[in-house]
Amino acid sequence: MRFADIPGLDEIKGNLIKCVLSNKIPHAQLLQGHEGSGNLVLSLAYASYLNCLNRTKIDSCGECAACSKIDKLIHPDLHLVFPVSPNAKFTGKDVISANYLNEWRSFILKNPYQNLNDWNNYYGADNKQGNISKEESRQIIKNLSLMAFEGQFKVMLIWLPEWMHPSAANSILKILEEPPDRTLFLMVSHQADNLLPTILSRVQSIHIRPFSDQEVEQYLVKQIQVDETRVGQIIQLAQGNMREAIKLIGSLENDNQDMFQDWMRICYTLDLTKMVGWSDQYQKMGKVAQKSFLQYAMNMMRETLIAKVGAHEIARIQESEVEFLTKFESVMDPNKVDKLTAALNQAIYHLERNANPKIVFLDLSLVIAKTLKA
Numbered sequence: 001m002r003f004a005d006i007p008g009l010d011e012i013k014g015n016l017i018k019c020v021l022s023n024k025i026p027h028a029q030l031l032q033g034h035e036g037s038g039n040l041v042l043s044l045a046y047a048s049y050l051n052c053l054n055r056t057k058i059d060s061c062g063e064c065a066a067c068s069k070i071d072k073l074i075h076p077d078l079h080l081v082f083p084v085s086p087n088a089k090f091t092g093k094d095v096i097s098a099n100y101l102n103e104w105r106s107f108i109l110k111n112p113y114q115n116l117n118d119w120n121n122y123y124g125a126d127n128k129q130g131n132i133s134k135e136e137s138r139q140i141i142k143n144l145s146l147m148a149f150e151g152q153f154k155v156m157l158i159w160l161p162e163w164m165h166p167s168a169a170n171s172i173l174k175i176l177e178e179p180p181d182r183t184l185f186l187m188v189s190h191q192a193d194n195l196l197p198t199i200l201s202r203v204q205s206i207h208i209r210p211f212s213d214q215e216v217e218q219y220l221v222k223q224i225q226v227d228e229t230r231v232g233q234i235i236q237l238a239q240g241n242m243r244e245a246i247k248l249i250g251s252l253e254n255d256n257q258d259m260f261q262d263w264m265r266i267c268y269t270l271d272l273t274k275m276v277g278w279s280d281q282y283q284k285m286g287k288v289a290q291k292s293f294l295q296y297a298m299n300m301m302r303e304t305l306i307a308k309v310g311a312h313e314i315a316r317i318q319e320s321e322v323e324f325l326t327k328f329e330s331v332m333d334p335n336k337v338d339k340l341t342a343a344l345n346q347a348i349y350h351l352e353r354n355a356n357p358k359i360v361f362l363d364l365s366l367v368i369a370k371t372l373k374a
């Protein structure tokens, strides 16, 4: 993870970089921010920066051996601790992070903006609340006391220290206050209010603000390649919470998918009562969602044409769309696709110029019904 992989938050990145360049690296830092904030990714980028073999004044290189190991979360000097609870595989003293590390790695590499619930679901916590146990604190002390270093700094990254058992928290107080040379703690908390005062007093706190809408947009468009037409709706709903934004990508996609398929069926059966009902519903969706839905319909026209001519290698459909598309394609031809694409385009044009959405949608439904039946 490089700082450049994280959208915005320039002021915080700048401060972290300054610590390293001026050689004033705090031995224990707490990056606190709500779930969906950038605190974990910043910690990982910071760990890379600390150990990078070719760092510049603004970022790690992302390519050296240290960077690539931290990227995969397998650097031997990056120690990872997080809440765990017994599951089908581990109980008792085996309930420590090291035994769940492979799962945690793939969980975080898939999406580093997730929360504790996501994690519990991911590894199949047995309905018991996980924690960072007393046994875990012994491992922390043991791992940090081992002298072996591969990189320049040993980093103990504790994800969600608010779930540390009080006895575990008490046992690490001494090492937290005076860690061995070139060893530092990075705590990444979603609920720092729940941390014990004895921990809080031993760490330097950094508040991570939520992402701005522009930062969320930047991430969705550049890193995840979300269709720009859907980004507006997502950032409006996510309110700076990146976890929420990433979740919304999937659910909006599904909403549009279900809605589109229902809509085409209604048009095909020429059910006027339902068409009018749908126009009312459409009116209530809000401008961004209305546009996003029509944009989805446009994409489906493209896919229909691709299916029609058998150019499957350039298709961009999801598995859940295949069945519908096969049927839909059988009642379509290139001429009809052209007509509907033009009608959808025109509807978007009118919406952008503040036409009444209900009327636009009803008109559109009638054009579609007529075209499908032709």
Ligand SMILES: [Zn+2]
Pocket (backbone or CB within 6 Å): 051, 052, 053, 054, 055, 060, 061, 062, 063, 064, 065, 066, 067, 068
């Ligand atoms: Zn590097």
